[in-house]
Amino acid sequence: MQKLVVSPEDARVFVPAKHFGCQTRALLEKANSSIQNMNMLRSEFEVGGGAELHTHPFEQAYYILKGKALVTIGKDQYKVKAGDSMVFPPNVEHAIKNIGKTPMWLIAVNSPHP
Numbered sequence: 001m002q003k004l005v006v007s008p009e010d011a012r013v014f015v016p017a018k019h020f021g022c023q024t025r026a027l028l029e030k031a032n033s034s035i036q037n038m039n040m041l042r043s044e045f046e047v048g049g050g051a052e053l054h055t056h057p058f059e060q061a062y063y064i065l066k067g068k069a070l071v072t073i074g075k076d077q078y079k080v081k082a083g084d085s086m087v088f089p090p091n092v093e094h095a096i097k098n099i100g101k102t103p104m105w106l107i108a109v110n111s112p113h114p
Contacts, residue, residue, distance in 0.1 A: 002034040008042065021049020021098070030113060038111040045069070045104045050097030060088040060110050062096075067104025070097050 011025035028040040063085045071078045072095040088094045098104040
């Protein structure tokens with residue numbers, strides 16, 4: 001039986017493609033838990049860190065844990081802060097950049113599991 005509870009210290013750490021000034025922990029993924037249809041990541045962005053415009057074939061949602069960011073979804077831009085949530089539809093260009101003076105952390109959920 002795979003794990004039902006995963007500590008951040010046990011999560012795989014990586015930098016996603018087209019991201020910079022950040023590190024991401026795969027909190028829940030097929031490789032470390034019983035999750036099957038989605039994954040959950042925590043990304044920590046340094047001041048000025050972010051992700052370039054990119055797309056992917058799966059739906060993605062963010063929840064900002066702390067800090068501020070400028071988010072681009074398609075042709076629209078939004079200033080977001082801790083407590084805000086957003087969704088990125090499949091195949092829609094999007095980007096994010098930490099515009100605050102402190103690190104920005106977010107939770108990302110991807111479905112279906114990439």
